[in-house]
Amino acid sequence: MITFILRRLVAAVPVLAVVTILVFSLLYFAPGDPATIIGGDLATPEEIARIRSVLGLDQPFHVRLAIFLGQLLTGDLGTSIFSNLPVTHLIAQRIEPTLALATVTILFSIAVAIPLGTLSAWKAEALIDRLVMVVSVLGFSIPVFVLGYGLIWLFAIKLQWLPVQGYTPLSQGVGPWLANLVLPTLSLSTVYIALIARITRASLLEVLAQDYVRTAKAKGLGDRKVLGHALGNAAVPIATIVGIGIALLIGGVVVTETVFAIPGLGRLLVDAILRRDYPIIQGVILLFAAVYVLINLMIDISYAVFDPRIRY
């Protein structure tokens, strides 16, 4: 197991290297120039050329790539073109809201979706099952921002139960922190609840038809214990979809942070893209890629925990 984890971590290095070079190339060839944005509408071509040479943007592709990679190896993600602050510093500033939103969303989704999917499978074809499935199709179909604005209108503006937008750090108390997270979490988790509930139902239905479930019933076990037998076997596909959900969450976080004006990594990334602030874009994407690789590894490890037949 330990060698497996180490091997996977080592294998992550080339993956991240490819992501790095890809992101770098994409940004290099993409149209748009931070120098023209910094210079403003009235800048002369000479001024823009000067800004470009100060930022090192006049260097050829391979030189810029080499400089970037060299920095990376020392743990330096570069400096923001606009704020002149180190990218690592900017990321550290913005990571808490994103981490909070993502974690709360995924935990909330799991806590709601797995019981819902289980109920649905247990009562397959009954009214409650159909209801859950209809709601889950709706959950799939409503875009995050539509739901987000809808929730803001109802709970923050009409009922005034919750703050409209913004983020309060956890250090200022759990209450205010949660109050600000409720609406973003609700709007972001809908899709995941739908997704995880459907997969839970499907894999559980398959497992419930297995011979060992019949054996469990023939032993005289109650419904709960029979379900326990079944859920243990449905855990692997459910873990897979939760992992994919976490990976997909990155895209959802960007939209949700924009709707709810949360100063997280998503907002940092969107602002950086609008201003062609290459170092920030590269840094944030690289971080997302690393998180993705790590989550994949964790899912693979969870397989071995859930299923004794899987050993690395």
Added chain:
Amino acid sequence: MDAPAAVTPLLEVQDLKTWFYTREGVTRAVDGVSFSIAPGETLAVVGESGCGKSVTSLSILRLVADPPGRIVGGSIRFQGRDLLALPEAEMRAIRGSEIAMIFQEPMTSLNPVRSVGRQIAEVMVEHEGMSEREAMGRAEDLLRLVQIPDPARRVREYPHQLSGGMRQRVMIAMALACSPKLLIADEPTTALDVTIQAQILELMRDLKSRVGAAILLITHDLGVVAEMAERVVVMYAGHKVEEASVDALFERPRHPYTKGLLNSVPRLGASLEGESGRLQEIPGLVPALDGSLVGCAFAPRCPLAQDLCRRVAPPLEPKVPGHSAACHFSELVAA
């Protein structure tokens, strides 16, 4: 013939009807089957795939999947209690403790993600109120009882680490955990290879004499019947077509279907060369069980069938004491 009716039966199935309701219509998988088992007796139920024997056994434990299956008629009395009338909670208390079941597929009948010890222990925790720990200790004893080597290690292992024969031993250990009065074994050896089959049958016989449980043995294998059972019920197309002691049935079958089954088993020493030595198969297939059938269900495949057979279904009646068959021409069969 010994008359089993003299003792109070342990299990008495009367006119059991288990039908399946699907979009294509109603399938009468079990359609009016009756039999009884005395305490400590071994009764075999034989027939081809699809004759309703497995559904019969699942019906006794009320484990037929509903939907699509439903027990639509009859009664199942176990120690005087009508199982079909029991509330689910009381039925659960009987499953695994008083009536235990061994399934056909040891490969798929055990939960792959739980240790075999836990799976055995679970039954005792459920029915005998044992602590998890105590039950694990008992599980180890049971593994020893079913002759699994190194039980202290095996008890912690998972099904995929055990061979097919060992898994079936685990199933037997699980079934015996609460010393049931009735053991239902549904094709317990079908999935195993021949040498292992013999060992498992030997083990079952040995344990039966120790525990004193009655066995309802579901099988299509007449060799197993001859080795294990005292009485036999032959099923065809959801009906009981013949019932007799093993000796009487093998010596003088009174239903052409039974005779066909016996003829399709190769005999040791019989020549397989030439026309006379040919292994005989029963031509045709099991008929549709949608209730549209008129007359004897076996008539389309029967070499003795006459017009009468295609018009009137023969009633099941005693032909000689202790031997009943459902055939208009059972004398011809026995001749």
